[in-house]
Amino acid sequence: MxxxxxxxxxxxxxxxxxxxxxxxxxxxxxxxxxxxxxxxxxxxxxxxxxxxxxxxxxxxxxxxxxxxxxxxxxxxxxxxxxxxxxxxxxxxxxxxxxxxxxxxxxxxxxxxxxxxxxxPDDAAVRATYGSYLLALGKTDDAVGMFATAVEMAPEDPTINYNAGLAYLKKKEYAKSLLHAKKAYALGFPLPGLKNKLVAAGKWDEPAQ
Incomplete structure (x- = not known):
């Protein structure tokens, strides 16, 4: 192809x-x-x-x-x-x-x-697209999609978690940490983002 x-x-x-x-x-x-x-x-x-x-x-x-x-x-x-x-x-x-x-x-x-x-107002679509773009290595575009998704659904734990992953890949650690803490405060269960931030020295608590 x-x-x-x-x-x-x-x-x-x-x-x-x-x-x-x-x-x-x-x-x-x-x-x-x-x-x-x-x-x-x-x-x-x-x-x-x-x-x-x-x-x-x-x-x-x-x-x-x-x-x-x-x-x-x-x-x-x-x-x-x-x-x-x-x-x-x-x-x-x-x-x-x-x-x-x-x-x-x-x-x-x-x-x-x-x-x-x-x-155009569906946050789930934007977040799903963001994940696809991130997997393609289009990090800047992915971050833009997640930023829009978070604006539309600021209290969605999964969207915040995935936005945190996108910002982490871009090495924008402060924004990644912000979304990570929001996701965990909202009950997101997976520790992967937190552990990545710990490994990068950007989290102030030990990894689980």
Whole structure:
């Protein structure tokens, strides 16, 4: 696979919600939906999930009605801001070292672009995108995504934790520590970020 065209497209998609990105990543109108993931109970998400986002699809093992990528594509066209489906798509792409998963319509970053266009105020989408960008080594872009996510959901422990990881990778220790302490105060259970800050000499308590 030639990666360069997709990587260049991703650079445009990351910063643009204008006509180029819209055209490249497709219109949001879909034969079913688009539906807002946050309105579960008000809209029928299960009709999509039961067929196209089964446990094996979510785990990135295999598709249910078609190829794995086909089921993920259907889920994300019907429910663009489905954070678990976005996370699975990103995981599969990273695992298989691909920027476009087979049987999907667009590169991975397009699905995040579409999710942000559909639900610009959805913190979970921004945070999931931030994690994907961080895994790609796009640390500055990841930090920007997490900063926006934290603004939208300042009391979310997982978002604060992952923002702390992003700032740590950028060696912005004061901001990493701020988000780490917020995450732990809100009950986040995993000690990984704290232990990394201890190892860097930026935490004033011993690691567990």
């Amino acid at each position: 030639k990666l360069l065209p997709y990587l260049l497209a991703g650079a445009v998609l990351l910063t643009s919600t204008g006509a180029h990105a819209v055209n490249f990543c497709g219109e949001l109108k879909n034969h079913y939906g688009p539906l807002d993931y946050r309105k579960r109970g008000e809209v029928n998400l299960e009709i999509v999930e039961n067929a196209h986002f089964t446990p094996e699809v979510e785990a990135g093992i295999k598709g249910n009605t078609s190829y794995l990528g086909g089921d993920l594509d259907y889920t994300l066209r019907a429910i663009p801001n489905h954070p678990r489906a976005l996370a699975t798509l990103a995981m599969v792409a990273l695992r298989d070292k691909q920027v476009k998963v087979p049987a999907t319509k667009w590169p991975v970053e397009c699905y995040f672009n579409r999710a942000i266009r559909f639900a």
